[in-house]
Amino acid sequence: MPFPQERPRRLRRTEALRGLVRETTLAPDDLILPLFAAPGQKVRRPVGSMPGVFQLSVDEVVAEAQAAYDAGVRSVILFGIPTRKDATGTSAWDDAEPVQQAVRALKERVPGLVVMTDVCMCEYTDHGHCGVLKPAKVGAPGSELVVDNDATLELLVKEAVSHARAGADVVAPSDMMDGRIGALRAGLDQAGFDDVPIMSYAAKYAGAFYGPFRDAAESAPVAGAGIPKDRKGYQMDPANAREALREVALDVAEGADMLMVKPAVPYLDVVRQIRDRYDLPLAAYHVSGEYAMIKAAARNGWIDGERVLLETLLCCRRAGADLILTYGAVEAARLLTGRRP
Template sequence: MPFPQERPRRLRRTEALRALVRETELAPSDLVWPLFAAPGQRVRNPVKTMPGVFQLSVDELVAEAQAGYEAGVRSVILFGIPTRKDATGTSAWDDGEPVPRAVRALKKDVPGLVVMTDVCMCEYTDHGHCGVLKPARVGAPGTDLVVDNDLTLPLLAKEAVAHAKAGADVVAPSDMMDGRVGAIRKALDESGYQDVPIMSYAAKFAGAFYGPFRDAAESAPREGAGIPKDRKGYQMDPANVREALREVALDVAEGADLLMVKPAVPYLDIVRAVKERFELPLAAYHVSGEYAMIKAAAERGWIDEDRVAVETMLCCRRAGADLVLTYYAKHVAGLLSGVRR
């Protein structure tokens, strides 16, 4: 019916009425907190491009995760700053490096926490790419390099198995190599970790929102002769929707248990398209550049940081994300649950 019979404002009149008919809910348990594990003790290095984010030694990381847990955050995902880097990222599967150590410590000291681990080579290679480099053409000189897909797969599988051995609840490949979900699933199963799920970065775009993360993880591609200057050769073109759905379908077929779209807010159309077509749990990664933009505007007094942060996470959920990975996890969880730290 037209106005005056139809008055949608009737159900917006009070907070109680608005809550009664609210279509989308946001809870602390919907949030996954990315944390950066670093070598050493009592290390808390601030990331200059991400206010409030730190590289943390294992002891500090456990304390931070405990504080997040008390605020309602029930899941974290770990990234590593290794003690050494080389051309093939061998420290990625070293049991003594920060990520496996952090996994063991978290499972011991925060037993109710779901511990996810990022599986990629970029943090561990001295060139900063997500896989092994080789000459672009057979017989070509080594001055024109590309990331070799098939040589990278067994390395990712070794990293995933090392994380599962340490006790990771979920492994999350973010490299965007073709076939990596199948390779990791096979390696986990053959190693006795058939119950460890894979959360695939199924549609990860080569966007412009990752810069601050590369400061935090020390994973920017290195400038050098023949080294690709960016990751456009394996991460997705931001222009493509159909290709994203194809990528997701392939990962589902290879055995992914959870899916992810990255970044989040500029790609909510992709989140919605994936949600409508696939039945697996879906995550959206609110990435470092998105976080940094809110922080920068809030520091200048241009926006209400708390309201914008909560609204952003809610909109990710409304678009179809079951989980939101965000550096705001503890902060937003505290706002939602009334715990402020």
């Protein structure tokens, strides 16, 4: 056999050579840390299904965000555990609620931090859905309910404006209502927040990876007469990829500044298709179930958790994500920089 002239291994021989030709990089400022803001003071309540993740009072949110910033993570996204819930989620746009308080505190105490806020109703409604409910067919017999798309848009605008008024740098609607980006853009502009960008959860799938998040945010749909048992009526079918491109096209046309795919790893094909077609900044959400599986396998000694976390996030970047939302942001940042707590 002739001696091979093509020897790719030549460029893999040392770490220095591998680093020289590396196609994809992962850095701490590619990462966004989700945080859960709760009522009270000195609250640091562990989330059992997500090791290292807590429900945090505002003072603890600031401490956690400062630690993340010191590790190199430059962005956080806030979710809220409200003081009260009702059918229409009125706490979502209450300026005295934990998210709004946390935004103000973070802008004052960690001024270099990019503060994003999740805009949705699921944490605030007593039924756990991402919008207000109405009868499936007005005047028809039975008690089946559905989420009222257009009525929900008005409430999402109120929530986004409240977050912007508190000082949020970016608002990120995750509800998957039709027309939400256009409604939020118009509402923010009318309220004088035309410079606040929108990061759209453009392709959010009704998948099975969200369980630990719903523990943390206390946002699981509540079983009850006529209440939908899941969110399949408005979040995307995991079987569909072309539909994601349609959703993205609509959001871009309505004024989205940034795009997101959620979850991340099971949908990296979708990330790649969106990246190949659109130039807007693109995020992937490495969701709670993905994070929890790594932690559980690592605790059982089945994998090297640190290496798997970094490899997972790197693969999100390789697929085309500019940014990654992950509960492992601080751990990953410290591993990348060699900074230990």
